[in-house]
Amino acid sequence: MKTQHAPHRRSRHAIRVATAGAGILALALTACAGQGTPRDTDGGGPDGKISLTFWNGFTGPDGPALEKVIADFNASQDDVEVKAEIMPWDTLYQKVLTAVAGNDGPDIIAMSAARMPQFARQGMFLPVDDYYDDPDHDSAALAEAAIGASVFDGKNYGVPVNYTPMMMYYNKDLFEAAGLDPEAPPTTWDEFAAMVPKLTVDENGDGKPEQYATALGDHETVPVFPALLWGTGGGVVSDDGTTSMLGDAASLDALNFWVDLVKDKKASPIGLSGADADKLFLTGKAATEIVGPWMTTGFDEAGLNFGIAPPPAGPNSDAVLADVVSMGLPAGTDDATKEAAYSFFAYWNSQEGQTTWADGSGFPPNRADVADKVTASPYPAIFGAADVAARAKILLAGVAAGGTITETIFWPSLQKALNGDGTVDSIFPAASEQVQAELDK
């Protein structure tokens, strides 16, 4: 019997082994094959075009204007094609390092110039000083502050995408309803504080106002609150980026003023993110908001009757927060890709590029010589006005720990103070020591 069945058993067994082996092989092959196609950035396209992916965070109403400039660039020449990938900023910051490290990242990366030093210190960015050295790129026409914002440790890692001061939007209808002159927004802190009781309205007396005087974000937002410290001559970090000023008397004065206004006088809700603050103003629940030009399209579409004025000046200084977004190249970019990217950078900052951008987004152009060409939108002129530009200041420029300081020290300390979990005078000197520790690293 053994001799009769043995060949069958052996062949059945052999089939089983072969199946198992084939299964393993197939599994291994699919694992290898699914690695993702390599990016063909160096002239790999069928028509010899270099294709560049451009990661940025322009998810707001200014996104279409960005896409238009890119489309114009792509149409204007045959060698380079830029493709924008738009995602929320915090998603971009979290994806970009792993993407670049895994060689699966974009060719051009846009980010806030204040965050660039942190990544540049890790070796993620390629210095682009040679872009500025090339006279064909016409960099002399660009705003100096915009170029200087992306400098870290003596090297420039970015080319300006946008450069804008924050301005105070104010809802004229709400001002009128409160009995205030809709053409006379507050120009100083004290004027604003005097208007708060009229603009913060709690009709049913339940302790939760239906309307607020302003909407100040305390996390995930443009750093308007830290910039308020400049008003009394204080700040987060000294201008040379070496010393923490968070515990200085001037900074504590500013913080006490604003925390008191928000917490006790209910000038603004607490716990707002930047997006929440925008929503509040958009729905007419906040009378003012300090934010950039990217919201103009959204506010217009909502039909709000709003005016724009420089933010109220502090007792010692009228410095206004400026936001610079720069674009850079990942380290290890080859020369052909770099030249292609440079041609896009040059187009973006050219007269036609900046005119299209300003017209479509409301941002002031990066170069002053197109001011009269920007006619489609009134906002670039307002945001780019010379007197405002003179007041504009960038927060934590060139400080590698800037992102950490804002995200993990300033915002949590501010939230603690706004929630009443300690006073400004007890929280912020301790926070200042943490800031100093970060700067010393």
Add this chain to the structure above:
Amino acid sequence: MTVTELTPSTAPPRPPVAARRRARGPASRRQLTAWLFLAPALIVLVAFTLYPMAQAVYLSLTNYNLIAAAEWIGLDNYAELVSDPAFWNAFWNTVLYAVVVTPVTVVLALAFAVMLNQAFFGRTFVRTAIFLPFIVSLGIIAIAWSFLLDPNIGLLSYWLGQIGIVTEQGWLSDPRFAMPAVMMVGVWKFVGFYMVIYLAGLQSIPSELYEAAKIDGTTPWQRFRHVTLPLLSNQTLLVSVLALIATLQAFDQIYVMTRGGPYFKTETLVMLIYREGFQELRFGYASAISFVLLIFVFALSMIQYGWLRRRAVTY
């Protein structure tokens, strides 16, 4: 005949060498087949669990930041985390979360199972409704709950506001309610799964035991305590260990709903690992924290398993 031939030897005759090799044949072929069938799962396990684990242990002894090559720094990361207030904050938040969510989930799951073991109209619907959150991704659930709890447009906020419970800055930004909110979502997600395990256990309890207990004149509560509970001890063991391990690694709903805020009040160890790794770009330090978490979870699970095992009742 010699004396040796007549004397039986106690040892079995040793076959010649060649036959011995062939005698191991069938057994080793079975072993080979077994290994081959295990191979795909083992490859996946080694590639996606053991190898990353080993690499994480290695990285925890370096200052890796994902771009530059890793530099060996020995136990510096561990020394740092011992004195890092952020680590201890996350540690105690994790302990608080586990200490609250584990018993609540287990007790609630048992209560649901007992209630839903009796037939009533719509029982299947209720069972499905309770189990459904387990199948849905925790991230999606957390987004849905974030909307429900939104201070301006949230349904839950509106209803609670109608009965006078108001929080000005929203439940998720209020330091008093942020942790309870994420705890609630954690319970809600897993209670259905544990309920199903308990239901299976309940249905395996012979009804004669209940009848005998009724004849003895016991109250429902006594029946529950002395019949149901002991016979569910295996399920309780399984559910408690699973629940503890899951709660010690709470991350998804915290990342979506509060990001560890306000001011780190809901930051658990895994949330800290994520922050240190992907936001501060300190993968070596994050790996060290994750290794400490691994040891902690392992030790707690062993203790819990041992403690409950001794009390497990088998019939």
